[in-house]
Amino acid sequence: MRVLIDTNVVLDVLLKREGHRERSEAFLRLTPSRITGLLTATQTKDLFYLLRRAWSSSEDARNTVADLIVNFTLVDVLEIDVQTTLSLRMSDYEDALIAACAKRVRADYIITRNTPDFRNSPIPAITPSDFLDEFFP
Numbered sequence: 001m002r003v004l005i006d007t008n009v010v011l012d013v014l015l016k017r018e019g020h021r022e023r024s025e026a027f028l029r030l031t032p033s034r035i036t037g038l039l040t041a042t043q044t045k046d047l048f049y050l051l052r053r054a055w056s057s058s059e060d061a062r063n064t065v066a067d068l069i070v071n072f073t074l075v076d077v078l079e080i081d082v083q084t085t086l087s088l089r090m091s092d093y094e095d096a097l098i099a100a101c102a103k104r105v106r107a108d109y110i111i112t113r114n115t116p117d118f119r120n121s122p123i124p125a126i127t128p129s130d131f132l133d134e135f136f137p
Contacts, residue, residue, distance in 0.1 A: 004038040004102040006112035027128035
């Protein structure tokens with residue numbers, strides 16, 4: 001199964017967000033042995049930026065992104081993805097770009113805590129918790 005993972009799921013684990021870390025961490029442990037976890041190349045930029053701000057360390061952020069890409073498959077963002085993003089009826093551009101990339105690479109799901117933002121996504125969105133309950137009970 002191929003799933004594109006929203007940035008918030010990764011940040012739940014790395015920033016130890018209370019109330020979300022446990023299930024997001026359990027989900028991420030499935031990659032790469034049980035599922036193929038996908039991240040867009042642009043998400044690595046976002047993760048680096050957010051981690052650098054949270055930790056006040058470029059080196060720690062860089063090392064964490066380097067560790068992440070070992071366990072995930074990176075998806076390039078192409079011109080067609082931007083065109084698809086602009087045509088989707090989604091209010092958040094970043095979420096729409098994730099949805100467009102997920103569609104192009106034929107992901108089965110988008111894993112996010114923000115499922116309402118993906119209501120008009122061409123690929124179904126599911127929370128890490130619901131994914132675990134449905135596919136790995």
